[in-house]
Amino acid sequence: MAQPAFLLNKNTGLPQFWLYTFMGGLYTIMVGYLVSKMGASGAILAVLAPVVIALVVFVLLDPRVGMLLYVQLSFTVGFTRFVQIDIPVGLLIDGLLALTLLSLFVNGQRMEWRRLRSLTFALITIWFVYTVIELINPEAPYRPAWFFHVRAFSLHWFLVACIILVTPLSRKDIRFFVNSWLIWSLLAALWAFKQQYLGLSPAEVVWLNSGFNARTHMLFGQLRCFSFYSDAAQFGAEMAGVTLVALIRVFEEKKLVTKVVYACLTLIYFWGYAISGTRSALFVLVAGFAFYLVLKRDLLKLMIGSAMAVPLLLLLMYTSIGSSNYQVQRMRSALTPMNDPSFILRLQNQEKLKGYLKDLPFGAGIGTSTDMGARFSPWHWAAQTPPDSWYVELWIETGRVGVALYILMLMGFAGIGVYRVWQLKDPWLIKIMYGFLAEFVGIALMGYSNPVLGQFPTSSVIFISTMLVATCNRWDTAPSIDGSVTEETASLKLDRYEAI
Template sequence: MSMYNEMLEIILLVLVIIDAKDAKLERITNLMLLGLFLWCGFCTLEILNNSCGLGINVGAWYMGTRMMAFQLLYAFLTFSLYIKNPKILIRYLFIWGSLALFASFWIWKQANIGLTHSEEVWLYGAGSNTHIIQNGTLIRYFSIFSDAANFGIGIASTAVAFIIFGITSKIKKHRIIFLIIGLASAWAMFPTGTRTAIACFIAGFMVYIFLSKSVKIAVPFTVIFSTFVFIIVFTNIGQGNQQIRRMRSAFNDNDPSSNVRKINQEAIKSYLKDAPWGLGVGIWNSGGIPTNNKFHKVFSTPADSEYVGIWIRTGVIGLTVFLISNGIMILGACIIVFFRLKSPSLRGIGAGLTCAMISQQVGGYGNMVLFQFPNCLVFYGGLTIVYILPFIEKEWTEWENKELAKQEEKNRLKLEQKLAKRV
């Protein structure tokens, strides 16, 4: 799926180059580009990795690097060059929100009305081991995404973003729409049965308490958020619901699934001591590792986590580079939100996108989701938007003032009509 996504991005980039006079090329020179160059450069060097002794497979390397690195760069360039002004930004947020609402509706439809034929074929076939659990009594619904984890974590991060957009927007209709999208998305993560999703949701809002820079927002937000966390972690409220009960197990240190992952990671660690550069970024695209190869055990052990997957493919060196590059990108976004943006509503958009990205990274710790479509495009693209915001802040303030003036005029006319009816 990412290939089609990247083809679209490349076509959009070509169109920008053709119409170069409108390109805002100065907007791409930032810390995010530095972080991406660092990661893409490392993955390019991985073409020389022959830790498994199977020779160099350029095709497999490219397929792996395209998914792990190049698609991030394509998304960054596309968003940097196309989000040019406030109208395009708001239009993009509404498109994203509309798709999130449709996905939320679809998971409700799956749970309450039923699955389509193709969904049933996948669920009771390839997806049965991971999506029909607890002796067949619980189905993990997946909406229009590839699987429940991909959707659950993506929609949890979307909920974080839109709730923050909603509470910081000055325009009433936008505030209402954003909050509806955010709350619908928050509900939609529960039918997925993806335990990491609740941790993503919590992590995103924890960061926002810091980025809000507002006591009026931070204090009530902290109270509401702390109450929610207390209910989920320390009480049995809603325990009769299977989905809530499964979500709550994310905080259980003795959870069997979590313990199996820890055992697998210890086994992987012992093998990767001899492969500091990993087994190669294209190892899962090359046909596998023979059973007589000492790294076959690592190859056949489920990664269960994007970070573990990166660790297997690029070793401790690659995992370190990935963490540093993402740290650079996220830190740069936090600096922009906290220090450079003056408009409270624009800061809210920046904070929402940054917190959603951090939420997504937490998801990557528990599941293979960071490079999956559409999460990779949405959240790395969203972080790109944060870097664009300082360039459009002046235009944003002018646009927002016009919208607020229209809102005030509309309210004035309504008040006049009410007064006229009383006479």
């Protein structure tokens, strides 16, 4: 008797029923084993396993999926404080980027490999190679610690650069990235409002009471909100950055309804920044907005922006208006750093570091300071002096040669970005790239006082946005006959720009 059609393989005629039964049986045995060995954790793992397998397949089929998953995963790092299981999210991100890189080769025929022949990729490659050479730094007290810090220093940026540059991304992918960033930031701001006005969850109280978190997040009886990010500094930097992006959209959008939406988002994000108590994040707004006005090359808007910003800064610097409000007072103290004991202590620590690093042009080795230094080489001088700055951390671990290369790379990215953006014709693309570039400059400046450039999710946003800006001309569109620009218009790819 013939097998029913739905049980037969079209090509071979073999019964699929037994294959499905066999696979189902194996899965049931696996679930039982995991639950018996790991309990509830095993049950969760069994449920997630098919999802993970499906995602791996999707990433291998299309590297764009890996890149967009990377963005979402970067925003979930701080959620680990809400679960009892120790989830190595950082290693998961490493694995995802490696899998996405593999997908580039699997789909190599449709990748745009010629984009690697660019100044942008050359800059990030020089920095990456330098950090790899740091592995043999003779001053390093514990070489395996190199792996933990090189990821934030250069590895992730290098991998993201490879993926973004060669993957045939579309304008829809850029829009998805921007919308993901705005939505995650909105959720983060709302969660911070819950912390500020309704209170902390039990898991957050446990986190606050562990280590030095209470010392840095409870100042004069006031909570520095951290939302679901790693800490208040990271949350404040991200809120300041996304405030700047939303504010730029207020200026750039033409429709009144869209302007109102972005104005509301600007206020929400700004108050999220304010309740974080992160003083240095103010410079993301100040420097980023000033850079945006320069990008505009519009004298009238430059004058309007200055007329709005300068009086506000003068009020904060030379008056006591609003000092009864804790958030306002924190912002005011950022503009008078020499009256801040913590800033003076930072300067004293930097003077101490000068003595150690005087004869170490290549630093003490990657992984010797901050958390990894305290974990693997706590006796070493690099682990005993807090850097309190991204650039000071780079200085300690890669020396004056390394920090000089890094700053030159950042300046190169900014210069290439300005050149690219000034060549654009498409209004939609211009306003997106204005936001990316202004936020990058603001965050880069803030790196002097906080290590946010090496922390999720800010690092992921910066890594992606800098590469998008560097190649933004590939999405530029030609004006139509009536002078308007539409997404359907063919992209202009000018060969004379490809060298950058």
